[in-house]
Every structure is written in C-alpha cells, then in structure tokens.
Amino acid sequence: MSEKIISETKMGEHIINESWMDQSQQWIPKLHEQTVYPEQIVRSMSDSHAFQGWRMETIGPASVLPKQTLCKGDEITLDFSQHLVGYVTLSLLNVRSNADAPLRLKLTFGEMPCEVSEDFSTYEGWLSRSWLQDEVLNVDVLPGTVTLNRRYAFRYLKIEVLDTSIRYDIQIKDIYCRAVTSASMDAVPPLPENIDEELAQLDLVSIRTLRDCMQTVFEDGPKRDRRLWIGDLRLQALVNYETFGCNDLVKRCLYLFAGSRLEGGQVGACLYEKPEPYVDDIYLYDYALFFITTLWDYYEATKDRETLEVLWPVAREQIDIALKRLDARGVVQDDETWYCFLDWHEQLNKQAGAQAILIYGMKRGQWIARELGLSAQEEQIQMQVQQAERATLHYLWDEEQGFFISGEERQVSWASQVWMILAEVVDKDAAWALLQRLMNHKEAIPMNTPYMMHHYVESLLQCGKKEEALAQIRAYWGGMVKDGADTFWELYNPDDKTYSPYGSNLINSYCHAWSCTPSYFIRRIFASTAC
C-alpha cells in the first residue's frame, strides 16, 4: 500500500513523511499550569508492613516551613500530597548572617516513599541511574529565588543542606511546583450517581494518572521514559475519549507515528519528541499492529474520516509487514529476541500472544477498510484473518490441555489465553471456560503489569462477565490505592511489591499511562449499569 503514501524520504533506514510531521506540530497542545504548594513536612520510616517497606509519618504542616531554620547537614522532606509533574521554584533566605559562600543543596524528587528513603548510590538496576531524580543545586545569590530547569514527576521532595558556611543558615521562605499538563480537569464529565465511592476513587486516581502523562504527547510515564509509546498511547486514548476529550492530541500522536517510521515502513514502538520528533529504533510486533487499533478507536470516538483515510495506508502496511513474519504454517515465527512486548515477564513466550494480536489488529483493519468502502481490501484482510485463525487453532491450540500454547516449549501463559480471547479466536462461552481453567492452572505464566491486567479485564468483559471484571478492577487497582497510590503504577504485583523488570523498584514509574484504564471501564462499561 505504500504507493499511496506520497512524498516520503528515507533518512538512513527510516522513512520520514515531512508533511505529516509538520501537521503533527500544529496539534501541539497548550500546557495548563497550576501552582501547587507542599502540604506536609514528613519523615520516612522503615516499616515492614508498609508498601515497599516505607511509611510516611507527618511531622507537621508545611506552613511552618518558612520559619524553620535549616543548617548544614539538615534535611527535610516535603509532601505535596498529590503526584505532580512540573517545575519547582524555591525562595531561599540566609539567616544568622550574610551568605558569604554559595549554598549547596541536594534535592531528591520521589513519586514514592522509597525514592526519598533509599540511597540512590545503592541502585543496581540495568536502566540508567540517571532516571532517578536528584540534583545538586548550587545557589550563588541569597536571598534568592531559584527555578530548576528540569521537569520532575513527584509527590515528595527531600531537601538536604550540603553546605552553607560558618556564618549562615537558611530558611525556605517559599516553595512550589508549577504543575503542567495538557489535560484539563474541568473537561472531565461528572461520574454518574450509580458509581460507588470506591470506584469513584479508582476513577479519580486513573484520571490523575492520565493527566500527569498528558503533556505535548501522551507520555508513558512523566518520570520514565517521558516518551510516546504506542502500547501506552492506545490505552491512554481510550481513557481520554471518556474523560479529557483531547482528541487532537491522539491525532497528533498518530501522525507522529505515521510520519516517522522504521525500515520498510514499520511503525516504531516509541517516539522521542525532542529535539525534533523522531522514531526510536525499536520495532515491536504487537505495538506496530496497535497502530491499526488506535486509529480505529480514534475514528470511533471522533468520526474524523479524513485522518482515517490519510493514515489507513500506514495501518494497512503494518498488516503486510506483520504477515511476513508468518511461517509456512501461518504461525508467527518465534525467537529469543525482544520482538514482541505483551507483558514484562522473563519466561513469557511471545508467539501465541503475537499471533492473537495479529488477528486482533487485522480485524480492526478489516473494519476500517469496510468503513472506507475499500471492499477489495476488506475481503483480502478477511481472508488473511481466516487463514491466521485456522493456523492458530491447528498449531497453537492444545486440545488435551485445553489451552493455547506458545513456542517450542508449548508454554501456557495468561497472556496467550487473554489475547486469544480478545482476538475472538474462540467464542464467548469457550472463552469463559478457558479462563476458568486458567484460574486453576497454577503453572501458567502469570501477569505482571497493569497493562496485561487491563487486557485480562477486557477478556472478562468479552466473556460477558461484568461482575468478575469489576471485582478484578476493585482487587487489583484497588490494591494499589490501598498501598498508597496517588496515580497508578507501571508495575504492581500484589505478591511481590518490589517487583521490577529493571532490577530495582526505585526506577519503576509510579505514574504510568498503561495503568490508567479503570476510568475507561468505569465510565464506558459500568457507569450505566448498577454495580
């Protein structure tokens, strides 16, 4: 289909569509700003019963801060009482005498207590330590007001006074965060009255999560990676349609993914926004197919037919690219590399999940072709879907076990079953029976992320099991709230609360887009029905 995409150029191996990149810039949203002050002075306490071993104890209201004198060696932790993304300003006053030497502070920003409690020098994860948010700040002029250049994602701010001089101490006369987001809380429709308090709370935390990830693109997490990932975008967009309605931001992101593609036209897994938007080298089988899904969802929400028409060739191209990975049997070729995401789990085999997402994506491609009246394409995709489904049932369904299996090792995982259900490879009743068997299969590779949990909830709804879906939301996302979440987390394993695929929970993102979907379920599915 690439002949329909006009005026693209190759940059190295990448394909750049200047026109789409240019267009995407006109939909850069204006950021809303809000000044937020700390509410409490807190102290972090080691507590084996607390989430990740840290409990925050309130020392007093932050209103006493301006009168508090801090000397060399002192530290203080401020609690802004909510997760924020923004720019921090401090007004500093020298006391006792003149500031005859620079002031040297260490600032540590934490989304969670662990970040302001544990020593970053102990960090041994494999993601860069540079994601941990701390700064050494040298201030030459006192009294003075300093605004830090960088944006931070945080609720807690620990301030350590590294150096003053023998002549002076300091007071923090004012400190605030200029919080930024492209989402407007005013735009969110009120929840229907049938929603109970617990769900209202989950909805609020979801909305705040999405709010803090919505900047000039949909970021995956404002602390880390601060980047546009298509897996996150897809879910953020779904929640956005029900809440903030910033639909041009979804359009902007779709144009960015379409306008900056990898070798052969692949939609990349993620994009960097600065210094100029460009696609990362990472291609993920499932993520590229989600371009189709996200485009379809966008059309459903907006009826923006022009975008659907313009971007359809890129969506269709993803199907063609994905089909090339099928082996002679019509099954996705498995391998050891990181070719497909699905979920964070070291043992998880991706083959069956990839196959399911191929079918899932092609079905939505078929719907787009039908909507655009492209009947030849529609028929072709339908045929491709049928072939893929037949191969799936023939090669990836283990009749004896009653599970979809994946890879050489014939692995049974939650991810494989859930995605086969979402791809509608089995009918509703068979799907529910499958899930029930799965719940009793103790060796099945479990789920590890809110992202995968979202799809599990979707699969329950697919089976018509609204109550079970709701119970799962209450249990899982409700568990995070009980564990202290102001915004929902990138990772949450109730059985291993320090779980991190990166080797340290310090580096986990605690405001993560793919975790914000309770609002979608609550508002779209449950709002109209008594729960």
Add this chain to the structure above:
Amino acid sequence: MSEKIISETKMGEHIINESWMDQSQQWIPKLHEQTVYPEQIVRSMSDSHAFQGWRMETIGPASVLPKQTLCKGDEITLDFSQHLVGYVTLSLLNVRSNADAPLRLKLTFGEMPCEVSEDFSTYEGWLSRSWLQDEVLNVDVLPGTVTLNRRYAFRYLKIEVLDTSIRYDIQIKDIYCRAVTSASMDAVPPLPENIDEELAQLDLVSIRTLRDCMQTVFEDGPKRDRRLWIGDLRLQALVNYETFGCNDLVKRCLYLFAGSRLEGGQVGACLYEKPEPYVDDIYLYDYALFFITTLWDYYEATKDRETLEVLWPVAREQIDIALKRLDARGVVQDDETWYCFLDWHEQLNKQAGAQAILIYGMKRGQWIARELGLSAQEEQIQMQVQQAERATLHYLWDEEQGFFISGEERQVSWASQVWMILAEVVDKDAAWALLQRLMNHKEAIPMNTPYMMHHYVESLLQCGKKEEALAQIRAYWGGMVKDGADTFWELYNPDDKTYSPYGSNLINSYCHAWSCTPSYFIRRIFASTAC
C-alpha cells in the same frame, strides 16, 4: 562630619545613602564577551616536583574532542590554556543509538591542577566547600546544547560521564566558554621598550589577573569570594589607572562603599553586589581607612573633584571612627578579635600595623582637606597625625631591638615594620636600616600574601631602593609564573606551596586582585628607568 552627608537612612544598624547607591548603578560597566575554546586534552599526573604535587601532561589537541567517544565511567580534562571567567556551553551528541535516558555528567572547574586532581570529598577546610566548583549536570534531551547558569573561574575543566544508558555513548561536539570582563585589553597602553621579557610576562599575568577580577565591581577573586573588598579595590584601582583605565568602575565602588555603611558610619570591609548591593557586617580597622587612600588615589588619577568633594565626609568620618580606638596613650587598642587584617598569619599581632595605617590614612586625609581648601580640617588632621606619630615612637618603637613592636607580647613582624615605613613614621635612611635589620631577624613574623608583599615592595621604593624592589618582584611574582601561574594567586609562600589560611589549598583563589600589582610597579615606576 556626618552632618554633610544628606538624606541617609538607618537600616537596622546600617546607614544607607539611597542617592549614592542609585548613582553607583549608573556606572555598572558593560561586560565584554569573548568566546574561548579549549586547546588541549590533558591528564593530571602526581609529581612531587610540580607545584602542589600536580603536573599536567598533554594528551592531544582539543580539536580531536568532537570525534572522541565517551562512555559511562570515562573522564576527560580540557585545558583552555588560560584563566577564564565565564559561562560554559556544551553541545552533546549521543552515539551508537538513541539517548533513551538522561545523560548525567559531573563537571569540575579548576583554576589550578589540584582542583581537577584531588577529590573534593576530602576537603576539610573551614571555608565552605561550596566554593569548590563542581556541578552534576543532568541532560534530558540529546543531541542538545546546554549552557550552565553559573559563572566559573577556571582554566581546566574535568568532565566525568556518570551515566548514559546501555544504549548510547556520547561525543562532545562543541564546548566553549563565553568569557566575561568589564576590562578591555585594547585599552591597555603598550609597554615601553625598556621592559625586558621577564617583566613583560609579569605585566601580562598581572593584567590578566585584573581583567578576570573586573566584572560589574572589582571582585577580589572571580572564584572566591567574588566580592568587592576594599583592601583589594585599593590595589586594583592603582593597576587599573595604569592599564584599563576603567575609572568609572572605581568611582562606582567608592560610591557603593560610601552608600552602604555600618553602624556609626563605618565603611565596611566588603560589599555584596546581589541581589542588591549591601555592605557585609565585617568592619576592619585598616580596610575602613583605605577608603580615604582609595579616594585620594582616584582623585590623583582622574582629577574628579566632584567625587572628592561628595565622598570626603565619609573619608573624614573614617578618621574620626579610627581615632576612637586609641587608648589614653594614643595607641590603637589591641585585642584578640579580627579587628584589622594586614596579612594572613595566625600569630601576627595587628596593633602596630593598625597604628601605621591610621597614620598613613590620616596623611592622605590631610592631603584631601588641603586639596579641597578645608584648612581647619587640614590643621586638625595634621595635629592628629603628629599625636599619633609621637605615641607610636614612644610606645611602639623598641630602641634596644631597633624594631617597631606590637601588642602585649612586643611582637616584631614584617607587617609592622613595612607599614611604619609606608606611614613615613621614620625617614628614608632609618627605614632602609630598619629593613636591613629585619632581613636578619629570623624570628620576625613573616609575610604570607602577595598583598603584604606588595606593601613590602612599596616600602623598598619608599627607601629609594628600586633595584631591590624590582628584584623582589622578579623573585616573588616571577616564582609564581615559574610555578605555572596564568593569573596571580591569593596566597603564595615559596617555602610552603600548599599554604592556605583556610585549611586547604583547594579553596585558595588562584586569580586574586591583590596579587596583580606588578603591572603597577612596572608601568608606573620602572617603565621610564632602565632596569
């Protein structure tokens, strides 16, 4: 005389003359900017024969830097080949792959090799460690260009790559310093031809020292304290008249000292320029008297009679204040506090030096009164001078030893003898005999700073000993140049090259105003005579 100073207000115990403070702002000079690039990549080598134990070895030209890949854990030291004061910009490029995490660099700026060679965490001096110039720089966007906010004083810049990510390394595509000064090298008159190469070199280093200290005030040192001290100002002004001729900057500083005084009208020892100019709490007996001297020198250089008239009441006030410290005998009351500077030496007793500077200052006050036709005042000061001289010869001259003595302990020091000579308490011949005796007095408290050395050279000239004065300049300041000085240092003890009054040579200032006077001597005294 304070009745002549109109419209002053008390701020706490300080006296503010708003009109003078306002006027001083109109003489804020424009800063000249020059872009300077590093010349060499160097490596610091431990070497017991090198100054302070460190030798810089050239690895290669800095022109290869843009092609050099730096990985996590790498470090590189750049040599800008001259002392600079300014703002540093780095253009950074990620290589190997995209910068999927922030870059974390540590930058350490050094005036001298020791600063980029020794670990600042070992610093144990009593001045704040915050004067040591290092920064942890987190860079979110690569490729990117970053300009650091703070001004640094340095020749060497060590860059340590603390963190990249597993995907990328970096290259420094460009790095430069936007050097700033209010002095223009173009304004400096050429040296007469009779000046030899060694003196020409001392002149150049002096001029560069003064250049880097000349910002929007005459700073003592651009690394530390970055402040206007009157002891430094007095000597800087003398060199400035012979070189840059930025006379309005001297006027600005005089108005600042006059416009912001301490309790009872004392001229403070130093001023802070920001956030708004204000006087520090420190009163030093000698420094306050140097207000008179500096005003007289300014008038001699500029013939600006208006400033002389306007500021004379403040100068006169300093005499009155200083005289109040005399005891019934007419001698400065000694005590243990830091009431007078003279020189950095723990054992140095200040009484005799203070007495000498009182006389020295009063004599210049007398000249001003004469110049302004204030004969009553002139006569009064003359009487005060005579009384002080009589008391000095009676109580502070030890006829048996043939030295001026100071304090209860009847201490003999170089500082006391030198200042008595400069105050002309003894005549030329007696002065020279005194100095000769002093050279053979092994127990006399020695000199420790270029500031004191300047006065010693002045005292030799006072004795008519031009050759000896010149030999001293060649030996002392020439010694610094042989030891690697690009700009002259705050402290230099040829017998103890790591000497620091602050507990660590790391914190010493290596571009220090009070050390820049060889140019004054060379241009004013020696230029016209064969040396």
